[in-house]
């Protein structure tokens with residue numbers, strides 16, 4: 001573990017996106033050569049594939065969407081002992097995302113600023129990777145819309161992706177909260193949102209008859225007004241979808257690198273207060289996945305105390321590497 005922690009720290013001296021790729025490629029090499037299992041001690045195995053209710057997983061820690069956007073690292077990430085991985089966000093067609101540089105690290109405040117803009121290889125590529133995976137880890141697939149698709153017809157992109165990934169995923173995450181695709185967050189406005197939920201439910205019901213029931217989660221923005229957030233939660237329940245991921249990165253910052261979504265330690269308080277509010281509205285009617293500012297074991301424990309069923313990490317993993325997962329698996333109070 002010491003060796004991996006050292007590599008993680010050294011990677012911080014490289015530019016954001018470069019270090020991201022080198023880190024994941026190195027992990028894949030360690031996994032492929034069999035070295036990973038010697039370097040990571042005492043990792044508990046991940047859950048059975050038969051589990052439908054995500055609240056019943058053996059442990060409650062997963063990797064958030066955006067780290068493995070195209071499903072290139074499923075088996076190596078699974079070997080770290082986490083219970084689940086959320087892949088994507090994928091869109092119907094491959095797209096390059098926003099111009100670089102678009103990912104910035106601030107080691108002092110343990111944050112990341114990103115404006116990637118759904119760079120991904122397209123849903124067909126991801127489906128190929130899902131079919132190739134060897135690990136039986138629970139996999140969620142996060143789906144989105146292409147940059148050029150107007151919001152009026154955005155639901156078609158989501159339904160298209162849902163149809164493609166459904167059979168090969170254990171759950172589906174609907175990303176309407178990335179701040180880096182123009183106007184995407186407007187999809188939480190009542191008209192777009194009702195249409196989207198309705199079409200997703202219809203498709204889910206149809207696909208469930210063929211491939212079994214797979215839960216659909218909506219990933220929300222932490223920047224929603226409380227009234228809106230309440231309405232969003234109620235609509236998810238009304239439309240009989242399954243869960244909520246709270247939440248994505250925040251645009252509530254004045255970062256010197258400009259626009260983008262901020263994640264990591266500075267997001268913590270906001271993420272917790274959104275989680276607390278959502279729990280007070282939905283109770284036990286929806287499964288809640290917490291995401292945002294989970295940087296330590298105590299952050300993880302706190303999210304479960306506040307009401308999350310499962311917890312995701314992203315920026316904490318970038319700063320701490322597999323050590324954060326090991327800490328949580330060994331010492332968590334759940």
Ligand SMILES: Cc1cc2nc3c(=O)[nH]c(=O)nc-3n(C[C@H](O)[C@H](O)[C@H](O)COP(=O)(O)O)c2cc1C
Nearest residue numbers: 064065066088089114248263264291292293314315
């Ligand atoms: C570089 C980067 C890329 C991301 N890409 C996605 C994405 O494609 N889809 C998504 O739903 N969330 C994405 N996110 C948001 C994360 O999944 C997570 O919700 C957010 O970073 C808050 O968690 P954290 O503070 O633990 O990082 C991304 C975050 C980062 C930092």
